[in-house]
Amino acid sequence: MSSILVVLSVQDGRIKRSSLEGLSRAVFVSKKLQWDVSVAIFHGDAPSFVEEAGQYGAKTAYCVSNPIFNSHLNTPWITGLSKVIELAKPRLVVVASTESTKDILGAVAIRSQAAVLSDVATFDVATFDVAGDIVVCERPIMAAKMMAATQSKEPLVIVSLRSGSYEAVKTTETSAEINIVAVPFDFDSGTLTATLKEIVRSTGETVDLSEAKIVVAAGRGVKDAAGKALIDELASITGAAVGASRAVVESGLFPATAQIGQTGKVVSPELYFAVGISGAIQHVAGMSNSRVIVAINKDADAPIFDVATYGLVGDCFKILPILNAELKKILS
Ligand SMILES: Cc1cc2nc3c(=O)[nH]c(=O)nc-3n(C[C@H](O)[C@H](O)[C@H](O)COP(=O)(O)OP(=O)(O)OC[C@H]3O[C@@H](n4cnc5c(N)ncnc54)[C@H](O)[C@@H]3O)c2cc1C
Structure with missing residues (x-):
């Protein structure tokens, strides 16, 4: 069975709203296609976010637990996400469109031989008898004055979704047990050529x-x-x-x-x-x-x-x- 893999970004101990919006949309799309929906969680304590992912309709959670993910660093993220894609073999990967994902998606696409449709405002999967499944998206262009229709029929497609494109809704279904897959991930931080020293918040910034x-x-x-x-x-x-x-x-x-x-x-x-x-x-x-x-x-x-x-x-x-x-x- 084909599946959609949604990458959940965690910030300040919470799953980001933009990731839950992508998950809700993935659940909606997968229902009509009878596909599976799984999530990938990268964090020092990834399993602690599984319950919430289940409330939003995820059936399987790939947990990559390593403290290196508590702050965003490109190299571990590229390695970790490529590894989960290899394990889960999804047809479609959904990530929130953020500065961090813009930084890594090109590298992940090369490693996983994926097509990337970036910064989209909508995504869906159209099924055709001859052409098979095609991932179809709309993407704002020219300062959001126009929408461009983009699509890909590659076997693996990654979409990065603009925040606010869909509503994050908890599933009403009586949730079955969510299947947890612990993904072993050792990373030698000594190999990093760029490290994160400090995150400086702008003065007075209380709400992100x-x-x-x-x-x-x-x-x-x-x-x-x-x-x-x-x-x-x-x-x-x-x-x-x-x-x-x-x-x-x-x-x-x-x-x-x-x-x-x-x-x-x-x-x-x-x-x-x-x-x-x-x-x-x-x-x-x-x-x-x-x-x-x-x-x-x-x-x-x-x-x-x-x-x-x-x-x-x-x-x-x-x-x-x-x-x-x-x-x-x-x-x-
Ligand atoms: C390549 C490019 C990229 C850009 N990127 C951005 C961007 O990311 N973000 C951005 O914001 N702009 C961007 N701009 C600039 C943009 O074109 C506008 O110049 C800018 O948004 C105008 O800001 P403003 O509405 O505050 O000012 P103005 O256009 O000067 O408007 C001020 C408004 O305040 C109203 N006003 C004045 N006094 C009062 C009052 N006392 N009470 C109530 N209303 C009052 C006026 O009626 C007026 O409508 C970009 C421009 C270019 C060329």
Whole structure:
């Protein structure tokens, strides 16, 4: 039987939401094809994440336990993932599209003789009598203005999936025991030519932007430190991560790590506040997958209102103090 292998990324002791989204989609696709779904977990204590993987519908878990995986290093990941692919022999491998996976997929593809469809927003498997199974994907191009249809009929295909493309849903099926395969993995860290010395978080970063459920993003309309304080207050009341347009990153008001868009981070929160952001395509490319978008802008014709779910036309310096006070009452 063919199968889909989903690689679960673990960060700060949790399976990343983007990986669970890929797993949920894989479960959906595999059901109609009657394929198996397995997961690969790379961590110092990989089995501790198996139960959660089962709740999302995985039937088999390949556990590669080694502390070397607690931080991302390309070489062990390439070796480990290639090894699991060799063991599991999947037809399709799904990984979350992140900076780390962008770094390793080319090497994994060469080792495993796989085709890679990268940074896709959808994936499916179409079955044909003559052509057999074809992996079909859609991929945003030209700053997400257009979608390109891509496909591969290679026997092994790896797709990297943009976060927020699907919902992560727990399976309603009474879960049978999940089959655990312990994959032995010895790695001599002395052979590494590049090592990780330290992970430096940007100051004030309390919530990871790429995984955040709520994002408060500021644009040029936020203007100055007083505006930034209102943004920080809204983020702190709602437990949000703070993002920014390139304009306010370039002005030095926000750090480069906060930039969202074509040349920044891609985010897909449940709620996105765009404050004083015009909605240039390069910005929208990084946030259009957000579930609910609330735009605050004093220009009623700003393009951000074309993608917004709710729009507030007005001066953010007048709106934010009222919004913050009201939200504080509700949420505290
Ligand atoms: C190759 C390339 C890559 C790029 N990559 C990115 C990227 O990754 N991310 C990104 O963001 N941009 C990117 N840009 C830049 C992008 O084109 C825009 O210039 C940028 O997004 C504009 O930022 P902004 O919306 O904050 O500013 P502006 O376009 O200047 O808009 C400011 C908005 O604030 C509103 N406003 C002003 N005062 C107030 C107020 N008091 N209250 C409420 N609203 C107010 C205005 O009406 C206006 O709509 C890129 C550009 C290029 C060429």
